[in-house]
Amino acid sequence: ESIQTPLNFSLFVILQRHGEPPLIKGWIPYVGKALEFGRDAHKFLEEHKKKSGDIFTVEMAGKYMTFIMDPLMYPSIIKHGRQLDFREFTSRVAPITFDYPPVTDSKFPGLGEQIVRSFQLLQGDCLTPLTDSMMGNLMLLFRQDHLGAGPAKEGIWRSANMFDFCHSVIFEASFLTLYGRPPSAHRHSSMGVVRKDFIKFDTMFPLLIAEIPIWLLGRTKAIRQKLINYFLPHKMVCWSNTSWFIRRRSELFEQYDVLRDIDKAAHHFAILWAAVGNTAPAAFWAMYHLVSHPEALKLVRQEVHDVLRLGQVEFSSDRDVTLSREQLDKLLYLESSISESLRLSSASVNIRVAQEDFSLRLNAKRSVAIRKGDIVALYPQSMHLDPEIYEEPQTFRVDRFVQDGQQKTDFYKDGQKLRYYLMPFGSGSTMCPGRYFAINEIKQFLCLLLLYFDLELEEGQPRATVDLSRGGLGVLLPATDVRFRYRLRK
Numbered sequence: 148e149s150i151q152t153p154l155n156f157s158l159f160v161i162l163q164r165h166g167e168p169p170l171i172k173g174w175i176p177y178v179g180k181a182l183e184f185g186r187d188a189h190k191f192l193e194e195h196k197k198k199s200g201d202i203f204t205v206e207m208a209g210k211y212m213t214f215i216m217d218p219l220m221y222p223s224i225i226k227h228g229r230q231l232d233f234r235e236f237t238s239r240v241a242p243i244t245f246d247y248p249p250v251t252d253s254k255f256p257g258l259g260e261q262i263v264r265s266f267q268l269l270q271g272d273c274l275t276p277l278t279d280s281m282m283g284n285l286m287l288l289f290r291q292d293h294l295g296a297g298p299a300k301e302g303i304w305r306s307a308n309m310f311d312f313c314h315s316v317i318f319e320a321s322f323l324t325l326y327g328r329p330p331s332a333h334r335h336s337s338m339g340v341v342r343k344d345f346i347k348f349d350t351m352f353p354l355l356i357a358e359i360p361i362w363l364l365g366r367t368k369a370i371r372q373k374l375i376n377y378f379l380p381h382k383m384v385c386w387s388n389t390s391w392f393i394r395r396r397s398e399l400f401e402q403y404d405v406l407r408d409i410d411k412a413a414h415h416f417a418i419l420w421a422a423v424g425n426t427a428p429a430a431f432w433a434m435y436h437l438v439s440h441p442e443a444l445k446l447v448r449q450e451v452h453d454v455l456r457l458g459q460v461e462f463s464s465d466r467d468v469t470l471s472r473e474q475l476d477k478l479l480y481l482e483s484s485i486s487e488s489l490r491l492s493s494a495s496v497n498i499r500v501a502q503e504d505f506s507l508r509l510n511a512k513r514s515v516a517i518r519k520g521d522i523v524a525l526y527p528q529s530m531h532l533d534p535e536i537y538e539e540p541q542t543f544r545v546d547r548f549v550q551d552g553q554q555k556t557d558f559y560k561d562g563q564k565l566r567y568y569l570m571p572f573g574s575g576s577t578m579c580p581g582r583y584f585a586i587n588e589i590k591q592f593l594c595l596l597l598l599y600f601d602l603e604l605e606e607g608q609p610r611a612t613v614d615l616s617r618g619g620l621g622v623l624l625p626a627t628d629v630r631f632r633y634r635l636r637k
């Protein structure tokens with residue numbers, strides 16, 4: 148069965164075989180619809196949903212991707228772990244992007260499993276020392292860079308670029324917390340250079356993930372090599388206060404003689420990207436929404452003071468702030484503002500690769516035929532911006548995820564309660580292992596900002612908008628940076 152329908156002005160056709168979803172092909176062979184998707188993924192998918200319904204297949208860069216757009220169908224995909232594998236995709240693309248040999252290679256028996264096991268060291272009981280260490284490192288950076296002597300002390304306004312501010316603090320604090328500090332110093336002297344290189348690499352990241360050969364990308368290869376070299380084992384052994392997570396990974400790599408030092412370093416570099424690439428823009432959006440909604444900012448600031456007071460500690464700018472993991476858990480409105488910011492800015496595509504030909508049951512009435520090697524994709528941003536689930540979806544609401552003094556978890560579509568309604572961290576067994584750490588560090592960062600500073604946007608700027616070019620890859624960056632000012636609170 149094959150239907151050919153010329154649609155509007157574009158030169159694509161819908162081809163459908165029995166039991167398979169409608170297929171949307173681009174008119175340039177191979178590239179398919181990848182370019183259009185890259186430009187504005189949300190719009191692209193919404194348009195196809197209007198034409199083809201909740202399930203359709205798009206040919207993208209030579210691959211067939213079946214998008215499941217109805218969030219009520221998400222649970223049936225997420226539970227199909229056996230037939231729909233996520234790691235097949237990352238285990239192929241990550242080595243190319245970060246330059247290490249595929250962990251699934253028979254030269255490294257058990258390495259993949261051990262790496263996955265190491266992710267537990269970001270969670271559970273291990274989250275406590277990680278969170279405490281983050282607090283100390285954030286406090287160190289705030290003291291040395293932002294609370295020091297000079298104008299800040301006198302309560303005079305200083306101005307800065309907000310994304311750059313967030314990125315520099317989150318980058319360095321995450322670095323110190325995960326990898327530790329150099330011998331006889333609290334900070335790495337070359338952090339500024341490393342961060343600049345990281346940003347250059349990160350700009351090319353969407354192209355690398357799309358498997359554009361690195362030699363076509365100017366100096367990217369040399370920059371990546373410089374970044375990787377920073378993590379060579381003989382350097383890392385000299386660092387102290389390294390997290391258990393990174394120490395465990397270093398020990399693990401030592402067990403494999405066939406891993407070269409630069410391969411071990413490349414693995415460490417990949418973790419730096421995973422840890423900062425999304426967290427820095429997530430911190431930015433949370434800060435931006437709070438600063439541009441002064442009432443929300445006031446509410447959250449009050450909540451932070453209340454939680455500190457409950458712990459019998461009155462805030463004083465002379466003493467270091469400590470916020471335990473339990474205290475951070477109590478910050479409901481702060482958490483809601485972070486969730487709300489992630490809802491508005493995260494755009495990761497959840498990809499699963501079919502391991503066999505099979506019929507994917509989506510609900511009581513529907514199933515679709517999937518072929519081995521095809522990709523099944525969820526695009527949660529479409530759910531995050533669905534007005535039926537989230538009223539006025541483009542508006543930031545500080546209390547969107549709070550109800551009756553608790554976290555709100557009931558959101559509905561077609562009158563049915565959604566099992567998954569907020570998915571910035573992916574889904575199923577491959578969900579981001581750093582998610583608890585990420586939320587805590589963003590909370591800690593915002594707490595310090597709100598406690599120490601008055602914060603304002605500078606006048607005469609348009610509202611910040613998301614740069615759509617990274618649609619599918621995580622938290623979106625702002626299209627342009629935002630000027631803000633801050634001064635020490637009285």
Ligand code: HEM
Pocket residue numbers: 233237266269418421422423425426429493495496497498571572573574575577578579580581582584585586621622
């Ligand atoms: C707001 C911040 C963050 C966001 C939005 C985020 C999001 C994600 C997403 C969407 C995935 C892919 C999961 C999937 O598709 O199923 C992922 C994977 C991963 N994330 Fe995060 N992440 C964040 C912060 C962090 C942090 C702070 C760390 C570590 C310290 C981290 C470590 C990882 C690792 C190691 C993986 C790969 C997991 C695997 O291979 O199974 N992430 N993250």
